[in-house]
Amino acid sequence: MLFRTAGQFKTSYLKDQTLFPVRQDAILLGIILAFAWVIFPLTASEFTFQTLLIPVLVYSLAALGLNILTGYAGQLSLGTGAFMGVGAYACYKMITIFPEMNLLVAVLMSGLFSAFIGVLFGLPSLRIKGFYLAIATLAAQFFLVWLFEKWAWLYNYNASGAIQVPHVEMLGTPVAGPQAASMTQYYFVLVVVTLMTILAINLTRGTQGRIWKATRDMDIAAELIGINLLKSKLTAFAVSSYIVGVSGALFVFLWRGAAEPNLFDIPISFRILFIAIIGGLGSIMGNYMGAILIVALPVVLKTLPETFGIPISSATVEHLNVMVVGALIVFFLIIEPHGLARLWTLIREKFIIWPFPH
Amino acid sequence: MKKLTNLAVASAIAVVTAGAAMAEGLNVPNLTYRTGPFAATGIPLMNGQRDYMAMLNARDGGIGGVPIEFNECETGYSTEKGVECYEATKGAAIVTQPWSTGITLQVLPKTNVDQIPILAPGYGFSPMADGRVFQWAFNMPSSYWDGASMILNELGGGDLSSLSGKKIALLHLDHPYGKEPIPFFEAMAEANGFEFLPIPVGLKEMQNQSAQWLQIRRERPDYVIMWGWGAMNAGAISEAVKTRYPMDQFIGVWWSGHDADLATVGEAGTGYRSISWSAPQPDAPVMADIRKLVFDAGDSLAAEDELNSVFYQRGLVISMILAEGIKTAQENFDAAEIDASQLRWGLENINLTDERLAELGMTGMVPPFATSCANHTGHSGGWMLQWDGAQFVPASGHLMPDSETIASLEGPAAAEYAEANAPWPVNEDCEG
Numbered sequence: 001m002l003f004r005t006a007g008q009f010k011t012s013y014l015k016d017q018t019l020f021p022v023r024q025d026a027i028l029l030g031i032i033l034a035f036a037w038v039i040f041p042l043t044a045s046e047f048t049f050q051t052l053l054i055p056v057l058v059y060s061l062a063a064l065g066l067n068i069l070t071g072y073a074g075q076l077s078l079g080t081g082a083f084m085g086v087g088a089y090a091c092y093k094m095i096t097i098f099p100e101m102n103l104l105v106a107v108l109m110s111g112l113f114s115a116f117i118g119v120l121f122g123l124p125s126l127r128i129k130g131f132y133l134a135i136a137t138l139a140a141q142f143f144l145v146w147l148f149e150k151w152a153w154l155y156n157y158n159a160s161g162a163i164q165v166p167h168v169e170m171l172g173t174p175v176a177g178p179q180a181a182s183m184t185q186y187y188f189v190l191v192v193v194t195l196m197t198i199l200a201i202n203l204t205r206g207t208q209g210r211i212w213k214a215t216r217d218m219d220i221a222a223e224l225i226g227i228n229l230l231k232s233k234l235t236a237f238a239v240s241s242y243i244v245g246v247s248g249a250l251f252v253f254l255w256r257g258a259a260e261p262n263l264f265d266i267p268i269s270f271r272i273l274f275i276a277i278i279g280g281l282g283s284i285m286g287n288y289m290g291a292i293l294i295v296a297l298p299v300v301l302k303t304l305p306e307t308f309g310i311p312i313s314s315a316t317v318e319h320l321n322v323m324v325v326g327a328l329i330v331f332f333l334i335i336e337p338h339g340l341a342r343l344w345t346l347i348r349e350k351f352i353i354w355p356f357p358h
Numbered sequence: 359m360k361k362l363t364n365l366a367v368a369s370a371i372a373v374v375t376a377g378a379a380m381a382e383g384l385n386v387p388n389l390t391y392r393t394g395p396f397a398a399t400g401i402p403l404m405n406g407q408r409d410y411m412a413m414l415n416a417r418d419g420g421i422g423g424v425p426i427e428f429n430e431c432e433t434g435y436s437t438e439k440g441v442e443c444y445e446a447t448k449g450a451a452i453v454t455q456p457w458s459t460g461i462t463l464q465v466l467p468k469t470n471v472d473q474i475p476i477l478a479p480g481y482g483f484s485p486m487a488d489g490r491v492f493q494w495a496f497n498m499p500s501s502y503w504d505g506a507s508m509i510l511n512e513l514g515g516g517d518l519s520s521l522s523g524k525k526i527a528l529l530h531l532d533h534p535y536g537k538e539p540i541p542f543f544e545a546m547a548e549a550n551g552f553e554f555l556p557i558p559v560g561l562k563e564m565q566n567q568s569a570q571w572l573q574i575r576r577e578r579p580d581y582v583i584m585w586g587w588g589a590m591n592a593g594a595i596s597e598a599v600k601t602r603y604p605m606d607q608f609i610g611v612w613w614s615g616h617d618a619d620l621a622t623v624g625e626a627g628t629g630y631r632s633i634s635w636s637a638p639q640p641d642a643p644v645m646a647d648i649r650k651l652v653f654d655a656g657d658s659l660a661a662e663d664e665l666n667s668v669f670y671q672r673g674l675v676i677s678m679i680l681a682e683g684i685k686t687a688q689e690n691f692d693a694a695e696i697d698a699s700q701l702r703w704g705l706e707n708i709n710l711t712d713e714r715l716a717e718l719g720m721t722g723m724v725p726p727f728a729t730s731c732a733n734h735t736g737h738s739g740g741w742m743l744q745w746d747g748a749q750f751v752p753a754s755g756h757l758m759p760d761s762e763t764i765a766s767l768e769g770p771a772a773a774e775y776a777e778a779n780a781p782w783p784v785n786e787d788c789e790g
Contacts, residue, residue: 047449051442149532156778159541159771160483160534162463167781177779178467256441258464260534262561263437299442313659314432315392 003351019201022352036190041183049182051299054255056291057186057193058247063275063287064200065243070273071281072204073236074216075125079137080244080272082144085264086114087245088252089154092163095176095253096156103168103175107192107253111245117144118241125233129219141269148261162260165253176253185254192250196243201284203239212236213282278329280339289340293332298325383425384684384695386411387447388455394434396588399616399669400457404430405660406673407455409652413644414681416651421681422688424695435588437461444468452698453477453680459535462495467779469494475702477683479676480505480612480635484538487735487764488772489706490785496705498679498736499727500635500759503767505611505740506539506583507759508633510546512742513581513609518760522551527579529570529586529594532558536585539611543583545767555579564590571597584610592619595627605629605745612636612740617667620745628747635740636724637752638671643719648674668743668750675724682708706731725756731788737761 003024010016020026040053066080090113094106121140125133148154155163167177174180175188203209214222215232223229252259271294279290301321305312312320336343350357388407391400411428420426431443440461444454454469455477456462462482469476476495478486484501486492500508514521528543530536540556547554555577557570567590574582582603586594591614598608606629615632639645645665652658653665664670687696687704696704709728715721727738737759744753776782 047445050445159537160459160463161537162460162534164463164467164775164778166778178471179781256437256464257467260437260460260463262533265561302442303446313392314390314430318393318432318434 003348005352041186046182049186052296053186054189055295057189058251058255059272059275059295060288060291061193061196061247061250062244062272063279063290064196064284065240065247066272067276067281067283067287068200068204068243069236069240070276071283072209072216073212073233075233075236076130076134077137078134078269078273079121079140081264081266081269082141083114083118083241083244084248084251084268085144085148086117087111087248088259089148089163090114090245091249091253093154095166095168103170103253107246107249110249111242114245114248115238115242118237119234122234122237125237126230141266145261145265148264162258163252164258178257189250189254192246196246197284200243204284208235278332278339280341283339283341285344286339286341289344293328293340301325383420383427384452385427385429385450386453386680387429387431387451389433389440389443389457389461390430391433391435391457393432394436396435398618399588399613400435402660402664402667402669403673405658405664406670407677409648409658409660410674410677412652412657413648417647421684422694433457433461437464440464448472448474452696452701459538463534466495470783474698475705477680477705479679485768485771485775487733487737488768489730489732489734490788491772491776491782492734493783493785494702496734498708498729498734499724499738500740501735502538502611503542503764504735504737504759505633506542507764508740508757509583509609511760512754512757518546518550524580525553525555525577527555527557527574527577527582529557529559529582529584531585531587531590532560535587539585542764542767559586559590564588565593567593567597571601574603575601581607581609584608584614586610586614591616592622595619595623595630599623599626609633615668615743615750617669617750625747627745630745631742631753632750633740634668634743636672636675637722637741637743638666638668638750639722640666642721642723644674647719671723675720678718678720679708682710705729706734731785737764
């Protein structure tokens with residue numbers, strides 16, 4: 001009923017190839033965008049901005065970057081955290097060397113550095129595949145984090161070895177640093193994430209996306225039909241690392257405010273991989289759903305006992321939290337191994353024929 | 359579907375009300391880490407802090423007649439969760455106790471904007487001592503540079519020039535916390551002609567330090583100083599025993615003096631020393647109160663054998679410092695329910711004399727100290743605690759840091775921080 005597609009006729013090829021062939025999809029997205037752009041910012045508290053809205057967006061963007069590489073082009077990577085670090089450190093160096101620089105430009109440019117590093121570490125993908133490639137990207141993970149620790153120039157010779165985000169203004173409003181209002185930071189992140197998502201959607205459903213998918217599904221066949229695997233794999237590494245690098249710059253500049261090298265270590269790479277897998281490999285929307293499950297749900301769960309006045313100690317809450325989130329991950333993966341995005345697709349298909357399944 | 363809707367509504371309510379939970383009394387949150395890789399060292403500290411406040415509530419009805427609302431927010435020592443806890447608690451709280459150098463670094467720039475004092479006793483960023491620059495941060499009674507200075511004073515027998523030609527290794531965690539004393543040691547090495555050798559231990563190699571100890575065996579340093587935390591301490595001590603490094607030449611900072619770490623090697627660890635700004639006093643009157651009102655009342659999370667440990671009693675001292683800050687503020691502003699900026703004044707004007715310590719029943723648990731608007735640390739020195747095979751016992755007189763040398767390093771470091779984080783408000787009214 002809600003999703004009835006009857007009566008929506010396509011009279012031209014162009015109409016058939018629009019982003020949303022079904023009108024209800026566009027309406028649903030419109031509602032979600034209205035929430036993200038208007039309703040959440042108007043109602044959210046500082047706590048909600050800092051622990052739910054901004055982190056979910058930043059993690060979704062990182063997972064989106066990884067998903068292009070792993071989900072679309074089929075190259076398994078465990079170096080996401082390190083590529084985020086490259087973006088963050090590049091942005092930090094640019095902003096401290098050129099304090100006049102526009103932060104938006106700096107964030108978008110920092111992705112270029114991580115794209116370059118990503119291509120460099122993507123070179124082994126031409127010879128090795130699957131788990132072996134994961135190990136090669138693991139090398140990037142270890143090497144880059146080691147470099148962030150040892151190369152003192154990167155953190156401006158700070159005694160504690162950490163980077164601190166300086167005060168940055170855009171059009172007279174502070175956007176990064178301690179003075180920045182959470183709402184400004186949220187909108188900044190939202191603009192960048194929206195831009196990147198549009199870019200990713202159009203890339204993956206166009207020629208380049210089909211080339212990546214062919215590489216993923218069967219690289220020999222892809223080569224036989226004339227796809228240049230070298231170009232296909234390296235562009236996947238470049239685009240993926242670019243997006244991951246941008247998310248790393250946002251991660252530190254628009255959210256955390258400071259970062260030590262081990263922040264970009266293996267745990268964050270795994271976290272992003274989990275978001276991508278649980279959300280759904282080879283999907284754009286899944287990244288957001290995965291990030292909500294992995295990043296936002298624990299925060300919400302943690303506040304529940306207090307809200308309902310259940311007197312349990314905060315350490316116990318933490319233990320329960322780990323158990324509940326773990327159980328949910330297993331639950332979702334059992335009912336739909338292809339991730340939350342696929343689950344939504346199935347629900348949507350049911351909706352389309354509901355209430356007359358035959 | 360119905361269930362899902364209910365869940366969604368419930369979570370929405372939770373998020374909306376999370377920041378708004380106001381409590382009566384003095385809201386004093388603590389960002390604990392009773393879980394995660396550092397829980398073993400965290401639990402006794404957190405128990406000590408909690409029990410002291412519980413004792414005050416039971417004995418005196420709180421501070422100045424107002425009960426203390428001591429809330430814990432669990433971070434697991436993770437910076438991300440720490441910031442989450444900070445955001446969740448800061449609304450009603452009068453203080454924040456971040457409990458990790460990483461969380462302190464994140465929260466420090468925000469305190470000027472949020473106007474909430476950070477209490478980081480004996481940890482955090484050493485230049486926080488400069489209260490003119492770091493108006494909202496407190497790390498009394500000793501900073502890491504104080505600790506480093508006290509260790510060198512003890513090794514040199516009061517005369518640093520006697521260290522000339524010696525080789526001193528610093529086995530440290532490769533993390534902001536472990537790197538904290540390096541600028542001080544480097545400056546001292548240059549001034550006094552000893553060789554300084556930093557040996558980093560990565561977070562991943564905490565439990566397997568064979569490479570580091572191989573280096574120590576090869577370099578044969580005269581002393582090994584340790585800036586370790588959590589699993590790194592036990593790892594280093596068992597490696598030292600295995601490589602037969604002389605224990606009396608092995609000295610740790612105050613976070614490397616945890617009873618349980620030494621208990622695993624027992625007799626073999628005899629002679630190991632740890633500098634400390636607190637000392638356990640099992641017979642102190644305050645312990646009697648805590649045993650009677652909290653522990654025997656079943657209100658404590660601590661175990662019996664934990665009560666006399668260094669870390670549990672240090673937790674008591676930390677809560678006592680906070681309680682003194684609250685009391686000082688209450689007396690000055692003549693108000694029982696103080697707010698965050700009043701507490702800041704209170705923490706800045708603590709005068710903890712010998713008499714006051716005796717009144718509190720805590721003589722000998724912490725050296726007397728006083729803070730001022732320019733001096734947020736107090737720099738009151740401490741003692742060497744030595745492991746006698748079964749427990750830590752005081753093994754030195756009252757040691758003092760070289761305050762002048764430290765001040766000459768603190769000033770520029772604080773100014774550098776303020777410059778890097780400009781615009782950074784500096785307290786111009788403070789005369790030092």
